[in-house]
Amino acid sequence: MPKMRQSINIGLMGLGVVGGGVAKALIEKAEVLARQAGCPLTIRKILVSHPAKRRSIQVEPDLLTTDAGDILADPEVDIVVEVMGGERPALDYIREALISAKHVVTANKEVMAKYGPELQALAQEHQVDIRYEASVGGGIPLIAPFQHDLSANRISAIYAIINGTTNYILSRMAAEGLDFSLILKEAQELGYAEADPANDVEGVDAAYKLAILASLAFHTKVGPEDVYREGITRLAGHDFRYAKELGFAIKLLAIAKESDDEIEVRVHPTFVPEDFILAKVDGVFNAVQVEGDLVGKLLFHGEGAGARPTTSAVVADLIELAHNINSGVGTRAKPRFEPSKTIRPMSEIRTRYYLRMSVADHPGVLAQISKTLGDNLISISSVIQKGTDERAQTAEMVIMTHPAQEQAMQRALREMEGLAVVQEISNFVRVEA
């Protein structure tokens, strides 16, 4: 048996919202965490940009440093906790920590999505672990379930609501029937959306998280560049009203599927049947549904962001590493990469579609549109026509299709745009059912 440590020493990088939460928990819960970990978890240094800044958390001024080297070169630091966010310099610090045989806990989805496999290999090489439960879904256990609890399963699909900002905006749009830009403004005023909201509303954040989950689920390397991505900015109040009429909610879903050794990974607004549990996930909550051959459908639901939930995940990772260190185990979470799998091109996916378009209000229009769809092997499941603008002599037409290939749908859309009777294709949204 290896000797139980007197203390496990932590170098904390970042003292913002998440870092402050982690420091607070380590200080205020020191006694109970020591009991959990088997020995005290001691903060040895905290890397900050501005030591003099006023903070909600009080820490010993001696703990603060502006020099990453004070943590990375300190042989007494066992674990580096990286909660700075962003790609650089976080990536460099993580690499250096691993090379110095320090374990790493990170909440950094961007770094893990882009460099996860490389960093895991580096960790193994140096006989340490990198843990990243906090990088997806805040305090919702997601990384550990894929690494451990679901390891007997062949995962066939993941459907995830993993961006709180967009889910808040979509919930409000559904409730109010208003367009995206109005609700975004409200969300910004309430602090649910950032001044520059692109990372959230364009699906970048969700794509990072999906890349991380898909890599774990399918035991392969999926990077953010592999994820097809479409944001929520084109959605209008109209779309929510039609969705409701048709029995659907609209969610920004992150979808990963595997079939025939090909992987589909995509983030886009999606029509979700109202009786699906994911349709009922509202506001800033996150939810991830996983389908496995043994476990069936499993759903994880909780707060996907914020200081406290993220701290819950970071500290759980710390306690696990403490157990490993005290058991003399260097590296434990060995990623299993299977023979490389192909990412299915977006043009080849099959799904149902919702189309909303502005058309001329006279007989024969539907015949022309359905011929165009039919020529592309797309069949219609239902049609709604309403909202005639008498002055302009136009009507709004909504079409739900049966499953069709994306490539065929894109071609049909171009052809329909060329029809004289079609004034505008106002929106098209993919459907999961």
Next chain:
Amino acid sequence: MPKMRQSINIGLMGLGVVGGGVAKALIEKAEVLARQAGCPLTIRKILVSHPAKRRSIQVEPDLLTTDAGDILADPEVDIVVEVMGGERPALDYIREALISAKHVVTANKEVMAKYGPELQALAQEHQVDIRYEASVGGGIPLIAPFQHDLSANRISAIYAIINGTTNYILSRMAAEGLDFSLILKEAQELGYAEADPANDVEGVDAAYKLAILASLAFHTKVGPEDVYREGITRLAGHDFRYAKELGFAIKLLAIAKESDDEIEVRVHPTFVPEDFILAKVDGVFNAVQVEGDLVGKLLFHGEGAGARPTTSAVVADLIELAHNINSGVGTRAKPRFEPSKTIRPMSEIRTRYYLRMSVADHPGVLAQISKTLGDNLISISSVIQKGTDERAQTAEMVIMTHPAQEQAMQRALREMEGLAVVQEISNFVRVEA
């Protein structure tokens, strides 16, 4: 580094629904599981009662034995998988396995609820682990989240739907408005309820599972005898119609709470507000909501029983143990027991109540009833009176109360039964809101 094993040898006890599923997965998924575990997982012997019995799974006849000693005394067996169920002889076999320094994986909720702490101590003494993810919620990760992912949290409450049979029956009663006995018969015909349904419908099964979860969540020893238990047999179609009118679903909830160093553990039919996510868990699904000081509200939802989900959990435990064995780690999951906590007597809990009673149909009745409640410091939040039986001159009265103490409510119920205007207290159900 300890030497990687050639193979990890498993003694399987039981080849029924779950045992058959485990054997099937170990055989059919041998290659991928070996990759996950780091070495092959080999079935060395299977304990059965009737070797000649025809089974859906084909196994080498040489693997079968009727003598537990062939597993327990075999020094080559590393892990005993107990999936026989029931208290005896499973308990004796588990004890003997641990004493022989074999790791144990069990799906046995009864044994773990009654003897979990003792068995965990025995495992530690002999430097092995006992894992029991499959004992609660089938393939839904629940044990591991409490042991690991939520370890930084102070857990304040668990609300769980952890018995599929009763949830199926309650979902059907809500849909059909029929009484318990009729729907039970249907469930038995469909194979969702057993011929002797007492273990499920009286809440015994849910109480075992709650004892296991509460022990983990509160780091203390909670046994089945500590759990207040009330079954679903008294519920009538009427109760579901009133519940719906009042905006509630009725669920058999397993509830565990901690406050002021006292623990509440109870299983009983419960009014759950319709907009709570637990109210939407229908059919044979299970769901567990956990509230922690950091993580907030977390929900786990999935198939709570059946061969495949349970196999998912058992094999995940096997893979974890294989990692430990290959890392030279004997015992890993050290239970943390805090200074003993008191179980709050049922008489001291506070909750809201739903009462349904048959009363005389004349003026002044509500005055007498509300005086009786008021005398016991119970205030009424709403009243419905309907369903007058003109011939008998009786009416049905439904009362929702504000939060009150159980002791006071029990006293009020006795006093109301003594009122001449009260013909019958038809039902009373606790409310969580």
